[in-house]
Amino acid sequence: MNADISNAWQKVQAMVNGFFALLPNIVLALIVFVIFFFVARTIKQVVKRLTSNRRHARNLGMVLGRLAQGATILLGLFISLTIVIPTLRAGDLVQLLGISGVAIGFAFRDILQNFLAGILILLTEPFQIGDQIVFKNFEGTVENIETRATTIKTYDGRRIVIPNSELFTNSVQVNTAFDHRRLEYDVGIGYGDDIDRAKQLILEAMHETEGVLREPAPDALVMELAESTVNIRARWWIQPPRRADALDARDKVLTAIKKKLIANGIDLPFPTQQILFHDQTEETDGDRSRQREGWPAGKGKVPKPRSISDSLRKLAEMRSQSNGSTGDSEAVSTRDEV
Template sequence: MRFVEPLYQQARSMWLGFIDMLPLLVVALVALLITWCVSAILTVVIRGSLKNARIRRSLRDLFISLSKVTVWIIGSLVAVTIIFPSLTPGKMLTALGLGSVAVGLAFKDIFENFFAGVLIMLRKPMRINDFVECEGVSGRVEQITVRETYLRKTDGQLVLLPNSFLFKNPVYVVTDLAVRRFDLVVGVAYSEDVDRARQVIASALEKVEGIDQQRGIEVYAREFNSSSLDFTVRWWAESEPIHMHKSRDRVVTAIKYALDEAGVEIPFPYRTLTFKDPLSLTSQRDDTPWR
């Protein structure tokens, strides 16, 4: 029985302490209930305010989540302060500050992608269904979240790019405009007339379907290559990937037919070798009869 008495006294002390703290617990629960009500009302208000705004759904949900988290943090701090009066808001904020630094270092990449995603959503450099290219990765934008962007490649594969990757590197929005410019290098033999070859190429493009004739067709003599005189051919067509390939196919085919019909030579690469000293050649003849 000697061991029972101390346990009884300890349990009684804890029970009396709980009874003394019961009013504070009730007040803390009321504070949490008020926090829940404020969070619900704020969610309805924000959702109604952003309903007609031209903003992505994922960004709208992010604003709602951040507002709810903020309200609950404040409400929890108030409830803890009520239960433990010695724990002042200053001490709690200091502890939260130190904790946030540790969490920030541990989850650096996650927060980096998060803030990059928020900035991408706010700035709207690209839209859903845009075709983009970034550091050798290309595809159509299917979804943008706060952490990653979903790209569907032309071969059907799905690529998930971290938003920090898109934020740090150049992104080419191929379909930002309905049409885009294409370049093609065409070589003709040095024996051909430059002006005539230029005219044949330009006339061939005027008949190609799908080219934006209002933006004009450009044919410029570019450089003296090893076996040909090269022209740069420029035209405008639809920027969608499927139309890009079709347009280039039609242009190459039309130029080939036009140059062949006009008798303009498209030279094969060849190389002429010269020797400083004359070569000594010997011939050997085998008179052995065939059997």
């Protein structure tokens, strides 16, 4: 019993002696770590200040500053450990860091993927805070670009959080990337209307509308000969290109075009369908020497128009004749048997 207590006491004394022997190294390591900690904070502020000149780069400066701060603190920790434990080599630390990095990478793969994508988005700036973008079924204004996700505010007042990896690997439509934006709308006129006159009126309506730019100039192009209309595409440019301005300009331009065309006698027809019944075609309905409306070509006899009552009467006569012929044949058969 006394031997066990003596051995334990010797181990405690050895630990205390070892601690006091390492105490200068521990103090020096703490001093080095504190120095690196304050240097890291200074580096963070410097990076944020250097990136503050870039427009909408506050998130980028914050992310890069944190990365620089973390790397500096990690370097200070490695140096402090080598001071406390002189036998610890840098190669061992790198090997340990590599193994730990692989394990962390597999465990937090999605998080790291979004983090790297967020850094690349902040560096390349395909869109910026305040831009209006369209991503898949979502459209709105970019509120914030973080390291994990980007948030947009839709036009109806909802917030959408999109992972950065999705934004970086898919197509994104940026509506406010340039100063000007072109809008267009197809206007249908009647086949009997003068196309050149209609195009001139559409251009006049766009030129007279407030908010439509003179340069680039608006234009009107015939795009399609549709079933009921001749479609003319009106195209005009606006500035700024934000959605509210686009909706306002669209409302003014379409209202002006409709008023201008109606005032000058240009028809704006709606889709119509024409159904032809062959047995209701009149004798005066064109020349039957040429095939039209489903009738065979040739100079055959033109059928007269027939009403529904006449058709029912003729059908009744055909049935009565059929019944009469059937009765006569039965009577002949009966006489033959007798």
